[in-house]
Amino acid sequence: QVQLVESGGGLVQAGGSLRLSCAASGRSISSYAMGWFRQAPGKEREFVAAITWRGDSTGYADSVKGRFTISRDNAKNTVYLQMNSLKPEDTAVYYCAARYYTGSYSSWALATESAYAYWGQGTRVTVSS
Numbered sequence: 001q002v003q004l005v006e007s008g009g010g011l012v013q014a015g016g017s018l019r020l021s022c023a024a025s026g027r028s029i030s031s032y033a034m035g036w037f038r039q040a041p042g043k044e045r046e047f048v049a050a051i052t053w054r055g056d057s058t059g060y061a062d063s064v065k066g067r068f069t070i071s072r073d074n075a076k077n078t079v080y081l082q083m084n085s086l087k088p089e090d091t092a093v094y095y096c097a098a099r100y101y102t103g104s105y106s107s108w109a110l111a112t113e114s115a116y117a118y119w120g121q122g123t124r125v126t127v128s129s
Contacts, residue, residue: 009123022096038092050110057105
């Protein structure tokens with residue numbers, strides 16, 4: 001079992017930055033692909049970003065490309081999401097997810113919610129205009 005705990009959310013003005021962290025416990029995530037998803041009020045959960053187990057490949061939703069960066073530190077068993085140039089439409093609860101997967105990056109493997117077995121409880125991000 002992998003337990004995931006997100007942190008770093010909060011209230012920020014439009015144009016500002018936040019860095020989310022996802023700390024894993026229970027086992028090493030070094031063989032796990034990791035993803036970030038978000039759910040805005042009244043909307044379904046959607047893909048934000050994902051990173052392969054070695055951290056050598058990443059993918060992003062079009063809405064965040066160029067503004068968000070996903071990274072990982074396997075030694076710390078932690079994944080990050082750096083969010084810059086935040087917009088009010090980025091307001092959501094952000095969830096970290098893990099999938100045991102040592103393949104290369106592909107959208108069907110890592111950008112799909114159902115592909116992930118482990119989820120955190122989420123951290124809320126609110127962007128004011």
